[in-house]
Each structure stands twice: as C-alpha cells, then as structure tokens.
Amino acid sequence: MQIGFTRRAAVKGAAAVGAAVAVGGLLPGTAVAAPAKETAEGTAEPGLLAKKLPTSANGWTIEKEANHVSTVWTRPVPGTGLTVDVRIGDAEEILVHVIRRFHYEVEELPSGDLLGWQAIGGLRAGAPESNLASGTAVRIRPGASAKGGLFPYQELVLRDILAECEGVVRWGGDDDAVDESLFYLVPGPEDRRVRQLADRLRGWGARPGEGPRRPAGRPAPGGLPPAPARRTAPRAAAGGADGLAGARLPGLARRTVPLGLMDGRRLHLRRRP
Known part of the structure; x- marks a missing residue:
C-alpha cells in the first residue's frame, strides 16, 4: 500500500504549523497552570494555586493591618x-x-x-x-x-x-x-x-428584655462551669429615698419593682410582703 505523501505536502504542512505558532505569540495568552508537583505521599499539588493564607491559633486568617483592605x-x-x-x-x-x-x-x-x-x-x-x-x-x-x-x-x-x-x-x-x-x-x-x-x-x-434563660446550676456546653444563681438586690431599709423601701404590696405574695434596663435585660428588686 502506498501513502500519497509528497515532499511538497510536507513543506506546506511545516509552514502552516510555523505560522500558527507565530500568530499565537502575538495574541493575548491564557494562563495555564504549571504541572502538578508530587508530594512525598504521592498526592498532587497544583503549582500555581495561591498559597494558603496564614492563620492564628483558632484558624482565622491573620490580617496585616486594620482599617485598610482588611476584615x-x-x-x-x-x-x-x-x-x-x-x-x-x-x-x-x-x-x-x-x-x-x-x-x-x-x-x-x-x-x-x-x-x-x-x-x-x-x-x-x-x-x-x-x-x-x-x-x-x-x-x-x-x-x-x-x-x-x-x-x-x-x-x-x-x-x-x-x-x-x-x-x-x-x-x-x-x-x-x-x-x-x-x-x-x-x-x-x-x-x-x-x-x-x-x-x-x-x-x-x-428585642430588649430578652436574655439567657438557662436555669442556675445547669452546666453550659464546652465544659464551662454552670451559670450562677441570679442575685437580687438586697432589701433596702425602711424609709428609703424611693419611698418604696419596706412597703407591703397587698394582695400578692411577691412583687418586683423595675429598677432599669441594662444591656437588654431588665433588673428587678424583689419585694417581700
């Protein structure tokens, strides 16, 4: 069997390849990843991938500065x-x-x-x-x-x-x-x-007034100590400046008198009959 491959055809083919290479050098190129590098374990690592950013002990990315191109x-x-x-x-x-x-x-x-x-x-x-x-x-x-x-x-x-x-x-x-x-x-x-x-x-x-509802003595997640019992303000002496110290509130076993709002949680002074 004969293959119809003349010297003239070979020269034309080589010229076409050379022209394509020359044109390719003039056109904008596309970045191509470098060959992967083999690690000791045999896994491949892409050569041009960005390096992993350094992190602090808890795994969050370290920032070089504050208030400028930063989180x-x-x-x-x-x-x-x-x-x-x-x-x-x-x-x-x-x-x-x-x-x-x-x-x-x-x-x-x-x-x-x-x-x-x-x-x-x-x-x-x-x-x-x-x-x-x-x-x-x-x-x-x-x-x-x-x-x-x-x-x-x-x-x-x-x-x-x-x-x-x-x-x-x-x-x-x-x-x-x-x-x-x-x-x-x-x-x-x-x-x-x-x-x-x-x-x-x-x-x-x-939503002011809301806050933690974990009962005192119940352990918190993470091995932390249980929440301490919420302390109420001590009973004021009779005749205090607010006019309520020592006063009885008829008809109820207990009442609370709002004292104010701090950090979204209402503080109360517990009054006994």
Whole structure:
C-alpha cells in the first residue's frame, strides 16, 4: 500500500504549523497552570494555586493591618465610649458583647484598658495571643494579665459571661500559660456555633428584655462551669429615698419593682410582703 505523501505536502504542512505558532505569540495568552508537583505521599499539588493564607491559633486568617483592605476595623462598644479593633461580623458581635458586660458588671474600663488587633510580629505564633492578629481576640485590662487579678465576686460574674457564650469564647485565665487579660474565640470560621451565638446576641439587642434563660446550676456546653444563681438586690431599709423601701404590696405574695434596663435585660428588686 502506498501513502500519497509528497515532499511538497510536507513543506506546506511545516509552514502552516510555523505560522500558527507565530500568530499565537502575538495574541493575548491564557494562563495555564504549571504541572502538578508530587508530594512525598504521592498526592498532587497544583503549582500555581495561591498559597494558603496564614492563620492564628483558632484558624482565622491573620490580617496585616486594620482599617485598610482588611476584615479588621475599629468598632464602637455601645454605651461605653470605648472602641476596639476587631474582626467585623460575627466575631465583632460576640467580643463586643463580652467587653460590654465586663465594663458594666465586672469593672468599668477606661480607654487605655482595652486593646484589640495587633500585628503578628509582636505575638507568639501558635499561642492563644496570636488570635489578636486575626481580630478574634481582645485584651481587657492588658496590664493585669497575671493570675489573681480579679476579686472572687468579679470572677463569679465573669464566669457567667463565659457561660452565656456557651464555649465560643475562652478566657486566658483558664489557659496553662495564664493571661487574665485575654479573651478569644475558640472555634474556627467554619464552625456554626460562632454564627449561632452571634445571631442569638443580635436577637437580644433587637428585642430588649430578652436574655439567657438557662436555669442556675445547669452546666453550659464546652465544659464551662454552670451559670450562677441570679442575685437580687438586697432589701433596702425602711424609709428609703424611693419611698418604696419596706412597703407591703397587698394582695400578692411577691412583687418586683423595675429598677432599669441594662444591656437588654431588665433588673428587678424583689419585694417581700
């Protein structure tokens, strides 16, 4: 069998291929991935894929700066006059809630006693404090990081704040390397507990008077201690300035007199007949 392949046909074919290559060099190109590299385990890794962004200890992406091409911005802590550099979104909702309760129920904070985002260069990578670099941690009273910086009644209230966060927020005072000033998110960005807690807190803010309904003594998720019993204000002496101290309220075994509203929850003074 003869194949009709002449020298003239071969020359024409080569010329056509050369022209196509030349034209291709003049046209806009499309990026092509480099060949995959084999790892020691035999799995392939795409050569031109973006490198994985560095993360803090809890798995959130580290930010190089705040307030510029970043997920970290300076945010207000409502009702306190304070601001903090924090990761916007769910992390902000949760950490601002913790700061706010601490300010009102543990100790009033001056502006210098609250710090948020810090550059990773000044932190220990892989340690809980690295979470500051991702905007998912704050320092409250940064100068009081040593153990024993809180009075017992203050720690009792702090435990209630942590229990309210249901294991999403951890206090550095419970770490092996104690840092009582540090508060940070434990779950990573894909953990649904973060969104669930943030949504719950948003709901409390939208509907004043609502709040946690966990009975005292019931353990919270995450191995945290049970919520302490809610304390009521002590009975005032008769003849108090409000005109109600010691007064009997006929017809009912118990009554409560509203005292005010703080952080979305109504406080009451319990009166006995």
